[in-house]
Amino acid sequence: MGRFFKKKQNLSSNKNESTNxxxxxxxxxxxxxxxxxxxxxxxxxxxxxxxxxxxxxxxxxxxxxxxxxxxxxxxxxxxxxxxxxxxxxxxxxxxxxxxxxxxxxxxxxxxxxxxxxxxxxxxxxxxxxxxxxxxxxxxxDTKGFQSRPINEPENEKNLSGSREGFTESLLVNLSMIRRRVLTSELKMKSYTIGRRTKTKAYICYMDGLVNKQILSELYRRLDKIDIDAVLDTNYITELIHDSPWSPFRTIGYTERPDAVVGKLLEGRIAIFLDGSPAVLTLPYLFIENFQSSEDYYLNFYYTSFSRMVRIIGFFLSVIVPSVYIAAVAFHHEMMPLQLFINITSERQTVPLPASLEALIMLFVFDILRETGVRMPSNIGQTLSIVGALVIGQAAVEAKLVAAPMIIVVALTGITGLLTPKLNSPIVYIRLMLLLLATAFGFYGIILGVSCVLIHIINLRSFGVPQLTISGKLRFQDIKDTVIRAPWWMMILRPGFAEDRVRSKEGGKS
Amino acid sequence: MNKKGKCFIIVLLMLFLLCGCQGYRGLDEMVIVTGIAIDKTPENDNYRLTFEIVDLTVPVKEMGLKGQVIESEGKTLFDAVRNAKKRITKKLYFGQAQIIIVSQEIARNEDVGIIIDWFLRDVECRETMCFIISQEETAREMFEIEALTHPLVSTEINNILELDQEVTSTTLCVELYKAFGGLHSEGEELALPVIHKAINNGKTVGETNGMAVFKDNKLVGFLPPNESKYYLFAIDEVKGGILTLSAFGEEHNISLEIFENKTGASFDYKDGKVKVTVKTDTTVYLGEVMRPYAPMDEKEINELEDIAKSELKKNISNSIKKVQSEFGADIYGFGNMIYKKDIKLWKQLAENWEEHFRTLEVEVESEIEIANTASLK
Structure with missing residues (x-):
């Protein structure tokens, strides 16, 4: 299999040379x-x-x-x-x-x-x-084509902070960044990608903050891209991904100019692509999956709590169905007596085994979710009624599905929506853990979770480990992770930045 | 395939195939046992087991929780457990069983170690099950009582026992693993909690009734609640309860609520005789003074403390003396204390420890502090 792919790659590269x-x-x-x-x-x-x-x-x-x-x-x-x-x-x-x-x-x-x-x-x-x-x-220069007006991005709505979002027009997007950083340190280098489309891209970074090694690595990878068209930044993401088969992101994206500026000032690099409102930022740490630009605009007590909710939500979404199956099918003694009796009583009259039920119900939930995304917004109400009443309540009344399973699926589904950037890994890890729990109970879950953790620890984004695990736990390193420390405490930038000192006095007067 | 891939597959197979997991068992394939009563049939000396199970024929959310009783007989306990399958469609599940009740008759005539054996060997049974002696003729009668606060009799009895230690300190919930320890440790005899039937508002209910004393793993007698409380004092298991005493000229009753108690025992070997000292240190609250209202001053409180000390000391030594003379069973674990601290001395005494125990000189020292008088307004 591997050999076959290699051959194919060779063929295609030969062709390119000849056209050049x-x-x-x-x-x-x-x-x-x-x-x-x-x-x-x-x-x-x-x-x-x-x-x-x-x-x-x-x-x-x-x-x-x-x-x-x-x-x-x-x-x-x-x-x-x-x-x-x-x-x-x-x-x-x-x-x-x-x-x-x-x-x-x-x-x-x-x-x-x-x-x-x-x-x-x-x-x-x-x-x-x-x-x-x-x-x-x-x-x-007489460019005068029409573009979409600047709106708030639909997918990244904030309670407070800027309401601006990127549009499809590259120059408008760059202007939104430029306006926020009024020093010559902000560099914007143009780049062209796509053999046939010749799409314009811009690579932005703060001179003096950015790590030069990461920058040259980015150029090296961009130079290697050989594709006829890039219609969205996701093309680039997949082409320069550190571990191409991993479902986890190693390059971030956002539609908010304020978020991009925040990332630039932490020493990150941003890639703008003409025709795409999503801007890539790199390197991307694992904790950024749980961060939102709003975290920095609201009170730090509140946002620290929201961060924890998101992280716990991610764990719940991944693990709840498999824990339920393991408890129900293998470790009956783990539940308190009353809970055990209630679940057993519910399960007496349903036809399917618990794990099959879980698989089906999770699949049904995914169908509902996908339909919700694809369908016109004016019939959304119908969907929620059909989804909630018909599939939820009626299935329990008709004794096709046990009621605890509906609760488990609902919890899984809701918590899954908390972290949209982790959507794709969540689906697969959840399924894998569910199958392992069906076969081996908690032993399987522990094995599966270990595998996932090993994978995440190995992930790198442009050479920077996604989970920065050092032998020593330093408070400075966790100030912007599970909690969001107040601004006067965050005096250092992330470890990969060239100049780590954000403010000498800690910003506190 | 390269070497790395082969190693990976071997490790993966080992992880999954050598883990020795139990198989998948759906919740609809089991009958939940919450309690077990053990009797003997008079005719053929078989064991008769009575299981209390959760009634799941109607959904719990419609009809509420209900218990049901299944009986079975067998030559051994395991035989009887499997024979129960003849009457029901699913296998019994013991993972959530809470209590084992053994009849007086079995406890008097057989080694309790024999009874415990199956429960300790079986995979499903928990070692935290409470091991109880029934004072009634049979153990299965206990499942016929009307539970007052919980629909399942086993849960009711289990909850009564678990809280009894904290509220009245007259019985002690002895879990299966502790009972096993009591049976097999040197110089210590087993004491198990006792339940019997009582009449409450015209209905038969269950009630704890002190502790049962074992000697050589066989039941020899009972300690009623007013004595078992002092047994608990001597073995440092008191967690609450009331001390009543008369003071101020005998006619006024006083209640002291026990807040905290610490008991320590030590021994002394002199001139071929062992002397054991039991020291209790109790903090109490003054809970009730049954006399016309009059504020208490320092002097009266000190007086009260002295009366309580001597009363407690007297009661504990009386209860120990009763156990020494009547049963000769070392349920206090004095022998075990010597075994742990002075193995050479224990080897001398071990042979006829029962005799030594009967004549053992036990000195009790009690310290009581009234921490709070809950002054009336």
């Missing part, structure tokens, strides 16, 4: 017509491409501007490009620099002779200006 060799950089000509023809040929059958010839500088020079309809801001083109070109009376017209410096009234412009770059610019909403006799073209 054949693409030579086409260069522009001096002739305007030839240049326009080259571009038109490349954009053949793209009917939104617009060409406009202009005689400028007292008819001494013929120009042509090319852009995609709908992607540009028409008023900018009219007022800042066409108008000045037509009215200008510049005499010296043998260089693009004259046009750039004396004629065109627009902020973002760049000269180039690379056809690939020109094509990309046109596709991204820029306007390209060609002129007769000049071997270069000017890329003019």
């Amino acid at each position: 060799e054949t693409t030579d950089k086409p260069v522009l000509f001096d002739s305007l017509d030839k240049n326009v023809e080259t571009i038109s040929e490349l954009f053949k059958d793209v009917d939104i491409l617009r060409l406009k010839y202009i005689n400028c500088c007292d008819r001494r020079l013929t120009c042509c501007i090319i852009f995609c309809d709908g992607m540009v801001d028409q008023s900018v083109i009219n007022e800042s490009i066409i108008n000045p070109l037509m009215l200008s009376s510049v005499k010296d017209t043998d260089s693009v620099y004259t046009l750039m410096t004396q004629v065109i009234q627009i902020g973002g412009m760049k000269e180039t002779d690379n056809v690939d770059e020109i094509v990309e610019a046109i596709a991204y909403g820029d306007t390209v200006l060609f002129a007769e006799g000049l071997g270069q073209a000017i890329i003019l």
